[in-house]
Each structure stands twice: as structure tokens, then as C-alpha cells.
Amino acid sequence: SQKIEQNSEALNIQEGKTATLTCNYTNYSPAYLQWYRQDPGRGPVFLLLIRENEKEKRKERLKVTFDTTLKQSLFHITASQPADSATYLCALANFNKFYFGSGTKLNVKP
Amino acid sequence: GAVVSQHPSWVICKSGTSVKIECRSLDFQATTMFWYRQFPKQSLMLMATSNEGSKATYEQGVEKDKFLINHASLTLSTLTVTSAHPEDSSFYICSWYMTRDEQYFGPGTRLTVT
Numbered sequence: 150s151q152k153i154e155q156n157s158e159a160l161n162i163q164e165g166k167t168a169t170l171t172c173n174y175t176n177y178s179p180a181y182l183q184w185y186r187q188d189p190g191r192g193p194v195f196l197l198l199i200r201e202n203e204k205e206k207r208k209e210r211l212k213v214t215f216d217t218t219l220k221q222s223l224f225h226i227t228a229s230q231p232a233d234s235a236t237y238l239c240a241l242a243n244f245n246k247f248y249f250g251s252g253t254k255l256n257v258k259p
Numbered sequence: 260g261a262v263v264s265q266h267p268s269w270v271i272c273k274s275g276t277s278v279k280i281e282c283r284s285l286d287f288q289a290t291t292m293f294w295y296r297q298f299p300k301q302s303l304m305l306m307a308t309s310n311e312g313s314k315a316t317y318e319q320g321v322e323k324d325k326f327l328i329n330h331a332s333l334t335l336s337t338l339t340v341t342s343a344h345p346e347d348s349s350f351y352i353c354s355w356y357m358t359r360d361e362q363y364f365g366p367g368t369r370l371t372v373t
Contacts, residue, residue, distance in 0.1 A: 153302070181359060192263070192352045192364030193303070238302070245291060245356055251302040 151177035153241060155250035162229055163258055170224040170253045172239030177248070179241035182215055184224050187236045187252060196237075197224075229257045262286050265353060265365035272343055272372055280338045280368045282353035287363075288333035289355040294326070297350040297367075309336055343372045 154173045185193035199206045199215045212225040236252040262285040295303040309315040315328040327339040354364040
């Protein structure tokens, strides 16, 4: 079965720095990959989608890369702010079925 | 826009009883929706995919007779946990699927079975 790995340890960074989160997967060939933000006790909120034939996608301070050879996606938040503190989930998808990683908690300190 | 509500937001029930969780899309309609379960510090696990007017498709290992899904309309779906046990205690989240870029999640329902 497919396996999706995100760093279970929290990432602590200083405000203004770039946060980089990793999503690795095995036994799967997703058509696309998504990144979500989840706050405690809330449902996930969609951030970005990147397709299998795309290398990089940007949206404001967010950047996602997708390497299907390495089976890895990197999620970057530039000029991070305390309000960016949350858990970030990656999700792999084919057609309309989604498989989520367990998420990485990001703490941005002022 | 794209608001999804879940009711109740949290519920405590006794072992052996049934609990119904309601998921509504408030300002849009969609044919397909999903039910997920999330244990603490773990990923969202897809339980079932439901299309309005059809029987839900359950993921391997999810008992369809225990987790009853009624997809009543393009804006309402319910998940009933029958004969709940403590191991069913979890965070249940619904989502409505419109396109690959548009999957809108509810705020979740925290179920505790005592």
C-alpha cells in the first residue's frame, strides 16, 4: 500500500525565515499532489496543488516543488510569520481519491 | 464562500449507542463527498467516498455496517457510527469534492465513546 511520510517532529523557525517542509512517498504514482493547512481542532484548508508534470508552483509566499523521480515534494513558506504556525499536510491523489500524510507542525516564533 | 458545517462539533456517547454526524455544504452543491477519520497526531484516513444517489464506497478495513453513510442530497450527508466502542473515538471530518483544486473540508466532529 502507499506510504506517505512527513517529518513528525515540529519545525521551529524564526519569523522572517523560510520554512521548508518535506513530503516523501512510496508505492504510489499520484497524478497530483496537494498541500493543506490544518489548525488544531479544525478541518484542513487547501493551499496549493501541483501536477505530476510540473516541477514547481508558486502562490504568494508559498512554493511547492514536485520530484516524481525522488518521490518527494517540498513546501516552502518564505518570510514566515507567527500566523503561519499550524500543521501542514500533503495529500497524494489520483482521480478523486486522496491519501494524506500525518503532517508536520510548524512553529514560527516572533 | 465554500462553507461546510458539521454537527455536532463534539459528542460524548456511551459504548453500544449510535451517533449521527451531519455534514452540510452551505453555499455550494457537489455530487461527491468524502468521510475521513483522524486519530491524534496521525493522518486523515479516508473512510468512504459517497456520490449523491448512490451507495457509498468504503475503504478496505472500514465496516460499512458500522459506519452508515446517507448521502441525502447535493448539500447533506450523514455518517452514523453504530454500536460505538471506545476504539471508535476519533476526529471525523467530511469534505465535499468539486474539482481537483476544490475540496472543501468541514470543521470536524470530535467523538468520544466512554
